[in-house]
Amino acid sequence: MDFICASDKGVMFAYCKVCNVHVNVSFGGKYDVVRHSKSASHGTLKNATKTQPQMKSFFVTSKTTDLSTNVLTAVVKLAQFVAEHNLPFSVADHFTKLAKQLFPDSDIAGKFTSGRMKTTMIVMKVLAPRLDANVLQLCQNHNFSLLTDENITTKAAKRHWRYSSKCSTQRSPGQ
Numbered sequence: 001m002d003f004i005c006a007s008d009k010g011v012m013f014a015y016c017k018v019c020n021v022h023v024n025v026s027f028g029g030k031y032d033v034v035r036h037s038k039s040a041s042h043g044t045l046k047n048a049t050k051t052q053p054q055m056k057s058f059f060v061t062s063k064t065t066d067l068s069t070n071v072l073t074a075v076v077k078l079a080q081f082v083a084e085h086n087l088p089f090s091v092a093d094h095f096t097k098l099a100k101q102l103f104p105d106s107d108i109a110g111k112f113t114s115g116r117m118k119t120t121m122i123v124m125k126v127l128a129p130r131l132d133a134n135v136l137q138l139c140q141n142h143n144f145s146l147l148t149d150e151n152i153t154t155k156a157a158k159r160h161w162r163y164s165s166k167c168s169t170q171r172s173p174g175q
Contacts, residue, residue: 003046004033018045067107075114079122092119 004023007013012026014033019042025032036042082091093115103109114122138144 001033001037003037016042018042018049067111070108071111074108074112075118076122076126078114079119079127082119083123083127089116089120089123092116 003016003018004014005017007015007022009022012024013022014025015022016036019036023032023036028035078092078095081087082089096112096114099106099109099112
């Protein structure tokens with residue numbers, strides 16, 4: 001009788017988990033519980049609970065969460081690798097297919113998808129702002145030199161000027 005537990009009304013009652021009611025057991029004891037379990041209302045609710053999905057089915061399991069986290073980590077690490085080694089973003093298109101062939105038994109490789117556009121967006125929208133902030137912090141806290149040649153593009157010149165002007169305005173006059 002796993003549907004019965006102790007009632008908070010006291011020892012003269014038992015609580016039915018299926019019906020959500022307190023059953024008076026002061027007169028017949030176990031017989032009162034058996035009689036309740038054979039009642040029509042208890043039978044109807046018991047059958048209804050068999051067809052209802054359990055609450056745990058609505059929540060993501062930790063294995064699924066771990067897998068999706070590992071896949072996301074792999075996607076970001078690929079973007080870091082492409083940026084760090086100055087590779088073309090099209091490498092990501094080829095690597096996605098290659099990973100599935102190299103590691104056919106890996107769940108992470110099976111769910112891994114990171115093409116050229118996704119890798120570009122991760123580098124430009126996630127990694128670059130963070131790295132820009134790191135460079136700015138280094139400029140503010142350490143002495144540095146800025147070397148350029150005549151082939152610098154307008155966009156790169158603006159970026160260098162922005163770093164050097166921000167760094168020079170943040171420094172104290174004695175540095």
